[in-house]
Every structure is written in C-alpha cells, then in structure tokens.
Amino acid sequence: MPEITVLRGHAVxxxxxxxxxxGAFVDVPDALIVVTDGIITAFGAYDDVAGQLPxxxxxxxxxxxxxxxxxxxxxxxxxxxxIIGAYGDRLLEWLNNYSFVEEQxxxxxxxxxxxxxxFFDQLLANGTTTAVTFAxxxxxxxxxxxxxxxRRNTRMIGGKVMMDRNAPAPLLDTPESAYAxxxxxxxxxDGTGRNHYAITxxxxxxxxxxxxxxxxxxxxxxxxxxxxTHISETLTELALVKELFPDRTGYLDVYGHYxxxxxxxxxxxxxxxxxxxxxxxxQAGALIAHCPTxxxxxxxxLFDLHQAKDAARPxxxxxxxxxxxxxxxxxxxxxxxxxxxxxxxxxxxxxxxxFYLATRGAAVGxxxxxxxxxIAVGGEADLVVLDPAATPLLAYRTSRxxxxxxxxxxxxxxxxxxxxxxxxxxxxxxxxxSP
Ligand code: GUN
Ligand code: ZN
Numbered sequence: 001m002p003e004i005t006v007l008r009g010h011a012v013x014x015x016x017x018x019x020x021x022x023g024a025f026v027d028v029p030d031a032l033i034v035v036t037d038g039i040i041t042a043f044g045a046y047d048d049v050a051g052q053l054p055x056x057x058x059x060x061x062x063x064x065x066x067x068x069x070x071x072x073x074x075x076x077x078x079x080x081x082x083i084i085g086a087y088g089d090r091l092l093e094w095l096n097n098y099s100f101v102e103e104q105x106x107x108x109x110x111x112x113x114x115x116x117x118x119f120f121d122q123l124l125a126n127g128t129t130t131a132v133t134f135a136x137x138x139x140x141x142x143x144x145x146x147x148x149x150x151r152r153n154t155r156m157i158g159g160k161v162m163m164d165r166n167a168p169a170p171l172l173d174t175p176e177s178a179y180a181x182x183x184x185x186x187x188x189x190d191g192t193g194r195n196h197y198a199i200t201x202x203x204x205x206x207x208x209x210x211x212x213x214x215x216x217x218x219x220x221x222x223x224x225x226x227x228x229t230h231i232s233e234t235l236t237e238l239a240l241v242k243e244l245f246p247d248r249t250g251y252l253d254v255y256g257h258y259x260x261x262x263x264x265x266x267x268x269x270x271x272x273x274x275x276x277x278x279x280x281x282x283q284a285g286a287l288i289a290h291c292p293t294x295x296x297x298x299x300x301x302l303f304d305l306h307q308a309k310d311a312a313r314p315x316x317x318x319x320x321x322x323x324x325x326x327x328x329x330x331x332x333x334x335x336x337x338x339x340x341x342x343x344x345x346x347x348x349x350x351x352x353x354x355f356y357l358a359t360r361g362a363a364v365g366x367x368x369x370x371x372x373x374x375i376a377v378g379g380e381a382d383l384v385v386l387d388p389a390a391t392p393l394l395a396y397r398t399s400r401x402x403x404x405x406x407x408x409x410x411x412x413x414x415x416x417x418x419x420x421x422x423x424x425x426x427x428x429x430x431x432x433x434s435p
C-alpha cells in the first residue's frame with residue numbers, strides 16, 4: 001500500500017526566479033498537497049484537487065499557516081554548533097581561537113554522533129531540510145553526519161574537510177590521506193539514500209597546492225560529487241592567499257587552476273570577489289552561499305547581492321547560516337540579516353526574493369531543482385509549515401497585512417524556529433513545534 005499524506009494550507013512557492021520574473025511566485029491561499037511515498041503527486045487549489053483524493057484519506061489542515069518548500073542552508077559547519085556566539089574577533093583569529101579547538105573534538109566518533117544528532121534536530125526545528133555541510137578533518141566526523149542523515153532520510157550534502165597546512169597539527173591531513181579518505185567516503189555516500197558527497201578543501205590558506213591538485217583529481221574521477229569551500233570572505237584572507245599562491249591571478253584562480261570551479265561547486269561568502277571573478281563563476285555555473293549573519297558577526301563585509309544577481313550576468317546564490325560564525329540556524333533570521341545587508345548596499349531585498357534564495361534558488365544552483373526547493377508535482381515532499389501567528393507580536397503584525405508578501409516579510413523580520421509549526425521530510429512529519 002502506498003503511503004499517502006495530504007496537507008492543506010496556504011502554499012507559497014516559485015516556478016522561476018523572481019529576480020528576473022516577478023510572475024514566478026505561486027500563491028495558493030487554500031491549497032492541497034498530496035504526497036505519495038514521499039513524492040508530491042498532486043498540488044493545487046483545494047477546490048481543484050479535493051475531488052482527486054482517495055476515499056477516507058485524512059487531511060492535515062494547517063490553515064491559515066503557510067506551507068513552503070523546506071529551507072536549504074547552502075553553507076554550514078555542523079562541527080561548530082558548540083561554538084555559536086563565541087565572543088569577538090575577526091575570521092583568522094576566530095578560526096584559531098575557537099574553530100580549530102572545537103573541531104579537534106570530532107576525532108571521537110561518539111562526540112561526532114552526539115553533535116550530528118543535535119545538529120539535525122536544530123535544522124529540522126528551523127524548517128531546514130537540506131544543508132551543505134562541512135564536517136571536520138576526521139573521516140569519522142563525516143561518517144557521523146551521513147549516518148544521521150540516513151536515519152532521518154534527509155537530502156544532504158557533506159564532506160570531510162581537507163587541510164594540510166596553517167592549522168594545529170592534530171587537524172592536519174596530507175594530500176594523500178585527504179584524497180584516500182575523501183574517496184572512500186564519497187564512494188560510500190554519494191548517491192546513497194538522499195545523500196551527496198562534497199569534496200571539501202577548507203579554503204586556499206589551509207591547503208597546499210599538492211592537496212588542491214588531489215581535490216581536483218577526485219572531482220574529475222567523480223563528476224557527480226560537489227565541491228564545497230570558502231572564498232574571499234575577508235581582506236586579510238585575500239592578502240594571505242596572494243602570498244601563498246603568487247602564481248595565480250587571484251583567489252578564484254587558485255581553485256580554478258585545480259579544476260575545482262564548475263557546476264555543483266559551492267563557494268561560501270564571496271564578498272570581495274572582483275568583476276572578472278564573478279563573470280567566471282557565472283560561466284562555470286557555481287553557487288555563492290551568502291551568509292549575512294556570519295559576515296556581520298565577524299565583521300567580514302557586506303555581500304553585494306544586487307550585483308551578484310545582475311540580470312546581465314546572474315550568479316547562482318543561496319543563503320547560508322555558516323554556523324558557528326553565523327548566529328542562527330534559522331533561514332528566516334538569515335533572510336532578516338540579508339535584507340539589512342542589502343539595504344546597506346542600497347538595494348533592499350524583497351521577501352519573495354529572500355524566500356526564493358532559501359528554496360528554489362538554492363536548489364537550482366545546486367542542480368537539484370528537479371527534486372527539492374519547490375512545491376511541484378514530481379518533486380520530493382520536503383516542506384515547512386510557517387505560522388504567521390506564532391508569537392503575539394507576529395499575530396498582531398500579520399493580522400493587518402494586506403498581501404501574502406507582507407506576511408512573508410513580517411515572518412523574515414520577526415520569525416525564527418518559533419514560527420516553524422512543522423517540518424516534513426519526504427512526506428513524513430519530522431518536526432512539530434512543542435506546544
Ligand atoms: N574560512 C575557513 N574556514 C572557515 C570557517 O570555519 N568559518 C568561516 N566563516 N570561514 C572560514
Ligand atoms: Zn564557513
């Protein structure tokens with residue numbers, strides 16, 4: 001017997017990119033979503049779809065709550081969950097003082113398993129159903145991540161960090177061990193269940209040229225795999241990369257030289273990219289993970305989203321929480337900060353564009369739009385239910401909203417995990433807000 005789940009609510013989703021096409025927003029105030037064995041098999045206005053329902057199937061009615069595709073966090077470190085809100089400092093000092101201390105704990109498989117379970121609880125409580133995730137350098141830390149994802153049946157992207165210089169000795173691998181361990185994990189997990197492997201050189205300063213060459217070789221041998229790294233987050237980092245790679249024309253060229261830039265490449269931050277670098281990223285089809293809470297917390301700079309999404313040369317952009325330099329697991333809170341960063345760049349960000357970046361925009365950039373990121377027949381039923389009256393203040397504010405867009409914007413400004421009434425993973429209820 002097929003497993004059937006039917007949800008009723010105010011559905012919001014996209015059929016295209018609202019940065020280019022304002023008509024891409026789909027707003028169905030009274031919608032039915034029918035899920036059969038994890039796949040959406042019917043979606044539309046209640047009156048149009050109700051007649052197709054099999055006899056006696058229960059309908060979970062979330063009205064007036066909104067139902068969206070589950071959120072996609074395009075850059076996060078599960079191994080840094082324990083250091084969110086570590087006080088003070090800029091990127092390189094923060095890495096040395098906090099990240100590189102905490103990440104050493106993930107040599108213990110037990111520690112990693114406990115952290116992974118807590119991390120997935122946090123993702124799902126925040127309506128995040130897919131995350132592009134750094135583990136630590138230890139293969140067992142990536143193994144724990146994938147084991148937890150397999151238990152939850154989530155569509156996740158992750159990988160073991162590669163780093164062979166400029167970090168404490170216990171955190172270093174070598175070009176050869178990084179290649180061998182990554183390959184083993186990749187062959188076990190890429191395409192297993194709903195998981196994808198990401199070849200994960202931390203960033204140029206912590207990988208030797210020999211290690212980046214190994215990363216490139218692995219990518220060539222496994223073209224389905226993702227590449228996940230950081231780029232151009234701070235000016236100090238840029239100067240360091242210039243010093244370490246004097247033969248390359250710039251930061252992006254370091255990765256490009258080793259064959260690491262293409263489709264399914266996720267580049268976190270990209271605040272200080274040059275115009276030619278943006279062109280090259282657009283041409284390659286890579287995705288930038290914009291991480292506003294982290295960029296503000298570390299004082300890294302203000303990403304120019306308007307420029308990135310320039311219709312003459314649009315980049316794929318997603319939103320990232322970048323836990324633990326980021327300050328919230330919530331993509332709603334991340335949209336709030338993205339709005340403010342965009343405002344400081346003189347181009348405020350509409351709620352529709354924010355929601356797109358956190359759902360379909362990320363899915364398109366990751367090459368997964370046929371599976372996730374939208375509410376659409378044939379897609380996987382990863383969904384988040386958002387309560388516009390989650391708090392007294394939200395209820396007060398949204399009660400006077402005239403449009404759906406106004407409700408969505410209020411959710412980004414005032415919402416967080418309290419606004420997530422429920423999260424569905426492949427049609428199965430994976431989180432319900434506590435009463
Ligand atoms: N660059 C290299 N490693 C990191 C990290 O762990 N966090 C952030 N925000 N930037 C990085
Ligand atoms: Zn990061």
